[in-house]
Amino acid sequence: MTEKKGRVFSGARPTGRQHLGNYLGAIRNYVALQDEYECVYCIVDLHALTTVEDTLNLRQNTLDMALDFLAAGIRPDESIVFIQSHVPQVAELHLILSMVSPLGKLTDLPTFKEKVRQQPHNINYGLVGYPVLMTADIVLYKANVVPVGIDQAPHLEFARETVRSFNYRYNTDVLIEPQMKNTEVPKVLGIDGVEKMGKSLNNHIELASTPEETQQRVMQMVTDPQRMRRTDPGRPEVCNVFSMHKVFSPAEEVSMIDTECRRAGIGCVDCKKRFAANLNQHLAPFRARRNELALKPAYVQDVLDDGAQRARAIAEQTMRDVRQAVGLP
Ligand code: SF4
Known part of the structure; x- marks a missing residue:
């Protein structure tokens, strides 16, 4: 050791x-x-x-x-x-x-x-x-x-x-x-994209939620407020979904979103679905272990x-x- x-x-x-x-x-x-x-x-x-x-x-x-x-x-x-x-x-x-x-x-x-x-x-x-x-x-x-x-x-x-x-x-x-x-x-930041994530504000995403619950919460996340329509170009640097992508998504996907968001090549719904999938994948081993421990x-x-x-x-x-x-x- x-x-x-x-x-x-x-x-x-x-x-x-x-x-x-x-x-x-x-x-x-x-x-x-x-x-x-x-x-x-x-x-x-x-x-x-x-x-x-x-x-x-x-x-x-x-x-x-x-x-x-x-x-x-x-x-x-x-x-x-x-x-x-x-x-x-x-x-x-x-x-x-x-x-x-x-x-x-x-x-x-x-x-x-x-x-x-x-x-x-x-x-x-x-x-x-x-x-x-x-x-x-x-x-x-x-x-x-x-x-x-x-x-x-x-x-x-x-x-x-x-x-x-x-x-x-x-x-x-x-x-x-x-x-x-x-x-x-x-x-x-919480899913409101403004306040720090916390239970008291109910803007959090729990680690132990099911993949479905997680996706639901992710879909509620606030994005770039200036991007009103799918055809509007976005600003990843002010978007909380993008900050989370940087933590949980593979580098190539982050780079793709960075480019495509700016020219309205990707919509926020698709972007969030990708984030939810990557987050769920990242948390899957944690959730499996937690379920096992909860039985003991x-x-x-x-x-x-x-x-x-x-x-x-x-x-x-x-x-x-x-x-x-x-x-x-
Ligand atoms: S496409 Fe993604 S990064 Fe761009 S504003 Fe929408 S959610 Fe944010």
Whole structure:
């Protein structure tokens, strides 16, 4: 086995069945990172409680997400895949780290301000402490590397500062300062062609949909708004269908569409049908694996239990060092 470069940690909120935006923005990268790093992937159900008030679907969403991760190629015999709340040490570390986390800095973070705008009726303590819990997640598992997109960069910077403050205050080096691995997270637009793809806007295409459902969603995709008639030349560079072709279609087909769209040689209906076919072909192995796994809920549960057990072993070791550094009896 090749020597790994270090340990990666990444947490994802349990948003249920994953869509193309999740796949291109995170899952694809999670799978690839396994070749170079020891990976710890956590489904952060405790984080979800800061915004999810109705937890009726939380368990199902968590399991659906785990299924999608495994079907997409996360290898549980190599990587640790687990549910955040199954490792209670994270709550203890969160509390200890909160003592070295300046309140002003937390309330100043752009993500906190955004949440305040989004849910003014529910500005809870957990929202303020969100980056502290995120820091606890990362350092509990002694991760050296965290893949983050540009929007999460301030949180990682906060985590790095918190580690420095903790180590300085308690004159120790038990916590590892994580490095940021800048990940280019493409902005995947929804089928409306305007907003980022997301479930709340119902503009998403689910990975686990049937080929027919996928084709239906693709046919609803908004194209170049200036192309009103079949005979109008189009502008692939402003068309979301074309952006998706570039990811999922063979290079010759992309080049053909690029040329033919501009001279109205291909219509949007045909273009979308081609994209739907290529997307379905790309997702076919994922869907087959997902269907297989869905028939084996005990196996999926075992994977998550085993992941939690391996995560707890690392966590307890970290907490022993932390408690000693802090001077807790
Ligand atoms: S032909 Fe394809 S690339 Fe051109 S506008 Fe229509 S959907 Fe977009």
